[in-house]
Amino acid sequence: xxxRVEEITRIGVFTSGGDSPGMNAAIRAAVRTAIYKGKKxxxxxxxxxxxxxxxxxxxxxxxxxxxxxxxxxxxxxARCMAFKTPExxxxxxxxxxxxxxxxxxxxxxDGTFTGAEIFSREYDIPVMCIxxxxxxxxxxxxxxxGYDTANNTVIDAIDKIRDTAASHNRLFFVEVMGRxxxxxxxxxxxxxxxxxxxxxxxxxxxxxxxxxxAQGADSNKSSMIVIVAEGDKNGGxxxxxxxxxxxxxxxDTKVSILGHLQRGGAPSSxxxxxxxxxxxxxxxxxxxxxxxxxxxxxxSEIVTTPLEEALSKKELKLxxxxxxxxKIMAI
Ligand code: ADP
Numbered sequence: 003x004x005x006r007v008e009e010i011t012r013i014g015v016f017t018s019g020g021d022s023p024g025m026n027a028a029i030r031a032a033v034r035t036a037i038y039k040g041k042k043x044x045x046x047x048x049x050x051x052x053x054x055x056x057x058x059x060x061x062x063x064x065x066x067x068x069x070x071x072x073x074x075x076x077x078x079x080a081r082c083m084a085f086k087t088p089e090x091x092x093x094x095x096x097x098x099x100x101x102x103x104x105x106x107x108x109x110x111x112d113g114t115f116t117g118a119e120i121f122s123r124e125y126d127i128p129v130m131c132i133x134x135x136x137x138x139x140x141x142x143x144x145x146x147x148g149y150d151t152a153n154n155t156v157i158d159a160i161d162k163i164r165d166t167a168a169s170h171n172r173l174f175f176v177e178v179m180g181r182x183x184x185x186x187x188x189x190x191x192x193x194x195x196x197x198x199x200x201x202x203x204x205x206x207x208x209x210x211x212x213x214x215x216a217q218g219a220d221s222n223k224s225s226m227i228v229i230v231a232e233g234d235k236n237g238g239x240x241x242x243x244x245x246x247x248x249x250x251x252x253x254d255t256k257v258s259i260l261g262h263l264q265r266g267g268a269p270s271s272x273x274x275x276x277x278x279x280x281x282x283x284x285x286x287x288x289x290x291x292x293x294x295x296x297x298x299x300x301x302s303e304i305v306t307t308p309l310e311e312a313l314s315k316k317e318l319k320l321x322x323x324x325x326x327x328x329k330i331m332a333i
Contacts, residue, residue: 022148
């Protein structure tokens with residue numbers, strides 16, 4: 003969709019859905035790029051909920067001072083059921099229009115993108131999306147904001163678990179986030195030297211896992227770590243541990259579920275730079291007349307993909323080479 007760029011005087015910025023480290027850096031970049039280009043900026047609190055509740059405020063360059071190093075999102079986020087209804091979106095649009103907002107930058111995951119696509123089409127308002135989620139499960143980009151930081155958080159945890167596992171000859175099952183996507187499990191599993199990695203995209207039978215663990219025990223491993231993505235079809239780390247223990251009692255078995263700590267923390271250098279490039283690109287694309295698209299990165303290039311395309315198909319992000327490498331590295 004092409005719109006008249008001279009009609010954009012005020013850009014609304016918001017974060018929505020699950021938070022991820024680096025969202026603040028994206029907000030900062032979008033705000034400062036818009037101001038640099040002579041545009042006004044409105045911050046919208048709590049994503050789509052803030053449009054409906056009319057919790058919006060004027061932003062300037064100082065509104066985003068000293069946030070690049072912070073996890074979470076200074077604009078807050080929310081899941082908003084009312085925005086899924088035409089009535090909810092009508093109220094949201096009234097408030098957006100009354101605030102003088104002519105274009106939107108939405109930072110979030112695929113739910114956020116879906117809402118943005120529908121809203122932009124319904125009310126003919128330009129929108130650019132920025133992929134912010136630790137899961138790296140969005141189309142149109144190799145990487146999402148927060149994924150690198152989450153991997154670093156997970157390997158930090160695995161390293162610490164390895165110390166205690168090796169001291170006691172223990173078998174640890176570590177559950178990491180990823181309901182549909184095994185990206186964190188696979189990458190952090192390789193970086194943390196996991197003995198086995200269970201992914202939502204792959205079926206790993208418990209007997210197959212036990213064979214792998216038995217080989218490790220035969221080759222004198224003093225500790226073993228199995229990474230289980232939360233969406234693994236065996237039903238999570240507690241279930242897997244229980245079923246393995248029934249048949250394989252060689253090691254003392256422990257479970258550690260990392261949970262929400264994976265979503266927090268200071269963003270890594272890579273996420274800060276990625277978020278800054280994406281925030282900058284989102285505003286520039288709007289001002290070039292581009293809309294209803296998501297910013298992404300392909301190799302080292304920043305690209306855009308129409309939301310319709312990004313939302314319509316599922317890109318397979320799992321790297322089969324890495325799956326094979328992980329197995330070989332565990333011998
Ligand atoms: P994420 O953006 O992290 O995937 P959600 O799936 O919760 O998180 O989506 C964020 C918000 O986007 C939802 O709470 C809702 O307000 C909005 N949204 C999601 N799906 C739709 C939809 N089909 N129509 C309108 N809004 C939607």
